[in-house]
Amino acid sequence: MANRCSSCGKLCALNTEDPEVDFDSISADARGILVKANVTLTRVSECCGDEVKQATFEPEEPITWDKLDGIEKHYNLETGEPLSDDHELDIDEGDIQATERSEGKGRGLKSFYGFEVGFVVRCSCNSSEALYEGSFEDDMQASHFEEIN
Numbered sequence: 639m640a641n642r643c644s645s646c647g648k649l650c651a652l653n654t655e656d657p658e659v660d661f662d663s664i665s666a667d668a669r670g671i672l673v674k675a676n677v678t679l680t681r682v683s684e685c686c687g688d689e690v691k692q693a694t695f696e697p698e699e700p701i702t703w704d705k706l707d708g709i710e711k712h713y714n715l716e717t718g719e720p721l722s723d724d725h726e727l728d729i730d731e732g733d734i735q736a737t738e739r740s741e742g743k744g745r746g747l748k749s750f751y752g753f754e755v756g757f758v759v760r761c762s763c764n765s766s767e768a769l770y771e772g773s774f775e776d777d778m779q780a781s782h783f784e785e786i787n
């Protein structure tokens with residue numbers, strides 16, 4: 639279970655870096671939209687900052703049209719198409735943070751590292767109007783992270 643730093647060769651404690659988040663797709667159909675993200679969590683050695691372990695998550699959330707405030711001003715809900723070229727749904731990331739929790743005690747202690755990522759759905763015609771605010775969160779047991787080297 640011990641982690642070794644590849645720069646200095648010492649056994650090391652790991653820190654979790656801020657999650658890297660990409661909201662790479664949003665797709666619409668007759669029922670609503672599907673918001674997808676790609677989140678990478680990297681754990682680095684405390685001594686040298688070397689990347690030691692990584693995990694990727696692909697959270698997604700279907701959002702039905704009725705949950706999007708005022709969406710009928712932007713999209714045709716029967717076809718899932720924008721009303722005109724001026725309208726395109728976009729996602730802005732909100733607060734992003736790394737999370738940490740543990741289960742059990744003593745030798746049975748399990749550590750989990752994860753993330754919380756907020757997001758806001760907007761239309762390109764009006765960047766100040768939030769149609770929907772949501773968030774993704776997930777985590778993974780430390781020993782299930784992939785070794786980078």
Ligand SMILES: [Zn+2]
Binds near residue numbers: 647648650683686687
């Ligand atoms: Zn080191």
Ligand SMILES: [Zn+2]
Binds near residue numbers: 711712724762763
């Ligand atoms: Zn619009």
